[in-house]
Amino acid sequence: MRKTFQKWLLLFVAGAFFLTLCLSFYLQTREANSNSIDLIDLKLDDAVKQIKLNTRNVEAIRIMTESEALAKARALAEIILNNPDVLKEKGWPGRMEKILDVDEVHIINKDGIIVASSSATGYDMRSNAQSKEFLAGLGNPDFEYVQEAQPRGMDQEIFQYTGVSRLDETGIVQIGYYPTRLANAMSLADIENLADGFRIGNHGSILITKSGIIVSSIDEKLLGLRMDSFGIQSGTLNKKEPFYATIEGVKYLCKPKIFSPYVLIGILPVDEMYVSRNEMIRSIVFSNTILFGIVFLLVSFLVDRVVISGIFHVNRSLEKITEGNLDERVDVRSNPEFVSLSDGINSTVSALKDAIAEAAARIDKELEFAREIQLSSLPTLFPPFPDRTEFDIFAAIFTAKEVGGDFYDFFMIDEDHLTIVIADVSGKGIPAALFMMTSKTMIQNLAESGRSPAEIFTDANRHLCENNEAEMFVTAFLGILEISTGKFTYVNAGHNKPLFRQSLKAYDWIQTKPGFILAGLDTTQYKQTEIILHPGDQLFFYTDGITEAMNQSGALFGNDHLKDFLNSPEVINYNPADLIHVVKEEIDIFANDAPQADDITMLALQYKGHGIS
Amino acid sequence: MEIHEMKEGNKLSITLSGRLDTITAPDLENKLNSSLDNINELIFDFSALSYLSSAGLRVLLSAQKRMNRQGSLVIHGVNETIMEIFEATGFTDILKIE
Numbered sequence: 001m002r003k004t005f006q007k008w009l010l011l012f013v014a015g016a017f018f019l020t021l022c023l024s025f026y027l028q029t030r031e032a033n034s035n036s037i038d039l040i041d042l043k044l045d046d047a048v049k050q051i052k053l054n055t056r057n058v059e060a061i062r063i064m065t066e067s068e069a070l071a072k073a074r075a076l077a078e079i080i081l082n083n084p085d086v087l088k089e090k091g092w093p094g095r096m097e098k099i100l101d102v103d104e105v106h107i108i109n110k111d112g113i114i115v116a117s118s119s120a121t122g123y124d125m126r127s128n129a130q131s132k133e134f135l136a137g138l139g140n141p142d143f144e145y146v147q148e149a150q151p152r153g154m155d156q157e158i159f160q161y162t163g164v165s166r167l168d169e170t171g172i173v174q175i176g177y178y179p180t181r182l183a184n185a186m187s188l189a190d191i192e193n194l195a196d197g198f199r200i201g202n203h204g205s206i207l208i209t210k211s212g213i214i215v216s217s218i219d220e221k222l223l224g225l226r227m228d229s230f231g232i233q234s235g236t237l238n239k240k241e242p243f244y245a246t247i248e249g250v251k252y253l254c255k256p257k258i259f260s261p262y263v264l265i266g267i268l269p270v271d272e273m274y275v276s277r278n279e280m281i282r283s284i285v286f287s288n289t290i291l292f293g294i295v296f297l298l299v300s301f302l303v304d305r306v307v308i309s310g311i312f313h314v315n316r317s318l319e320k321i322t323e324g325n326l327d328e329r330v331d332v333r334s335n336p337e338f339v340s341l342s343d344g345i346n347s348t349v350s351a352l353k354d355a356i357a358e359a360a361a362r363i364d365k366e367l368e369f370a371r372e373i374q375l376s377s378l379p380t381l382f383p384p385f386p387d388r389t390e391f392d393i394f395a396a397i398f399t400a401k402e403v404g405g406d407f408y409d410f411f412m413i414d415e416d417h418l419t420i421v422i423a424d425v426s427g428k429g430i431p432a433a434l435f436m437m438t439s440k441t442m443i444q445n446l447a448e449s450g451r452s453p454a455e456i457f458t459d460a461n462r463h464l465c466e467n468n469e470a471e472m473f474v475t476a477f478l479g480i481l482e483i484s485t486g487k488f489t490y491v492n493a494g495h496n497k498p499l500f501r502q503s504l505k506a507y508d509w510i511q512t513k514p515g516f517i518l519a520g521l522d523t524t525q526y527k528q529t530e531i532i533l534h535p536g537d538q539l540f541f542y543t544d545g546i547t548e549a550m551n552q553s554g555a556l557f558g559n560d561h562l563k564d565f566l567n568s569p570e571v572i573n574y575n576p577a578d579l580i581h582v583v584k585e586e587i588d589i590f591a592n593d594a595p596q597a598d599d600i601t602m603l604a605l606q607y608k609g610h611g612i613s
Numbered sequence: 614m615e616i617h618e619m620k621e622g623n624k625l626s627i628t629l630s631g632r633l634d635t636i637t638a639p640d641l642e643n644k645l646n647s648s649l650d651n652i653n654e655l656i657f658d659f660s661a662l663s664y665l666s667s668a669g670l671r672v673l674l675s676a677q678k679r680m681n682r683q684g685s686l687v688i689h690g691v692n693e694t695i696m697e698i699f700e701a702t703g704f705t706d707i708l709k710i711e
Contacts, residue, residue, distance in 0.1 A: 473674065
């Protein structure tokens with residue numbers, strides 16, 4: 001029971017543990033996903049803000065650069081108006097370049113030819129599309145033009161031209177310069193450089209795509225690759241929803257943001273987005289293991305203390321009670337339920353014990369009655385035939401505690417014939433007692449009908465075999481003494497051989513080959529033997545209660561002990577009554593208070609004939 | 614008393630040791646009741662049997678009656694004490710003792 005309980009408790013606790021873990025895992029995963037998406041969104045917003053800021057910066061710098069350039073060009077036009085001769089001065093343009101902090105100064109006449117310059121005097125502005133743009137202003141006194149800054153030369157450095165109308169005559173004043181700040185700002189604002197500035201987490205970043213092609217990425221290997229080469233279609237990007245994609249062998253959580261004409265994609269490695277979740281799960285597993293372990297131990301300890309050990313004690317007591325110890329008391333008082341259970345069991349057992357004692361007393365009484373009835377059927381009055389001097393007979397039965405099946409019997413068939421019987425029914429109790437009564441009555445009836453000893457046993461055996469379901473049997477010895485002649489005819493059905501003292505010599509076993517027990521096999525034929533008794537001869541009959549009487553150490557009294565005792569000088573001449581008493585005394589001495597297991601039955605017959613009176 | 618049985622097909626060998634008396638005879642009787650089906654050769658080994666009471670004789674008689682119907686019963690290893698009991702009770706006439 002304890003094991004079963006612990007098994008179920010463990011199952012329950014483990015289940016709860018597993019459920020908690022699953023729930024935590026689910027919640028933490030959801031949390032990690034949502035956190036990751038928030039993080040990406042934040043970064044994408046930052047990137048868009050940065051793009052907008054950069055664009056505004058470029059615009060401001062452009063306006064500043066343009067107005068500065070225009071001011072310089074106008075100042076130059078003013079100088080020429082005030083002093084037209086400077087155009088003829090050699091080295092003037094170079095000096096003006098330094099004064100105005102520009103790189104080129106070109107003065108163009110009404111024909112579009114550069115008339116003054118440090119490097120390009122005589123250049124026809126019509127010869128190049130870029131320079132030709134300025135010629136649109138020829139003849140317009142309010143002309144001013146800041147050309148788009150453009151890369152120039154081998155190093156493709158940004159260069160810009162600005163021109164205004166000449167004030168002295170038709171023509172144009174043009175300055176050329178490197179707009180460094182503008183170039184820097186433009187470079188900063190260049191979307192292709194933007195991705196370098198943004199990291200998401202440790203290994204996440206932003207990809208900027210235009211028409212499905214990556215135009216900006218921290219990882220330069222990705223530049224110029226098409227998004228669909230990673231299996232990401234433009235439809236996916238336009239949905240603005242997060243999705244997963246594997247790029248260069250790493251799985252990413254991706255979230256697109258459209259900033260036309262670009263699509264910015266924030267990417268975060270999946271491994272990274274679950275780092276904190278995994279950390280959390282590890283700590284949950286650790287703390288839950290301890291928590292549930294404590295719960296398990298505590299519950300199992302408490303239940304064990306409160307319930308199981310109580311049941312265990314009750315069961316142990318019940319086992320003892322079942323084994324027959326009705327004195328066992330259940331005494332579990334750990335809680336009121338057990339107190340009530342214990343008291344209930346105790347009172348039930350107590351009632352049971354009383355009932356058993358009562359039944360036992362009744363049975364004992366009935367057995368006692370049975371025993372009395374059984375014994376009252378044996379002749380107990382001695383001397384039984386006071387007027388017969390030809391023989392002396394004495395018999396006694398010393399019953400064991402349990403009802404046994406021993407009996408003796410003797411009766412006169414006629415004036416000259418005395419029958420003696422001694423027998424032992426196998427088994428004990430009422431069945432043995434009943435079988436003994438049947439056997440005794442049957443033998444007596446058969447004997448009184450005048451049959452010979454062999455006929456008596458053969459017939460009795462056949463009758464006893466009928467309806468002998470319990471398979472009981474009887475060992476019996478029967479003899480008929482012809483008083484006038486001393487002829488003793490006997491038959492033995494498996495019974496102990498009597499001791500025979502012949503002609504005042506020593507006692508010895510009577511010579512006879514025993515027949516089979518009575519009630520064993522219905523076909524048994526018994527043979528009788530005849531001996532002649534002489535005056536003074538004595539026969540001692542007994543049952544195995546004597547020879548198998550046991551002492552404290554389990555030793556048997558034995559045949560030899562009996563024979564030797566009968567032959568001891570003090571005993572050998574005893575008459576039947578005295579002999580039986582001393583034998584019983586000898587057995588009691590031998591047994592030394594060991595309980596008597598079986599009935600002890602003895603019968604002694606002394607033949608006196610007519611000679612001894 | 615200890616009862617040791619060994620079955621080979623329709624042959625059952627039973628070795629008894631200790632005392633076959635009122636207390637132990639029912640054990641042997643139960644054992645025989647449950648084991649004797651389809652047995653046509655029952656062999657008892659009494660070499661280690663020290664005592665035999667009338668209750669034991671009764672069980673032997675039952676076994677002999679049953680084996681009379683379905684085969685044979687042989688008893689081996691009968692010592693002097695037990696042989697005396699068999700002789701005194703006439704069991705030597707009905708048992709096959711080898």
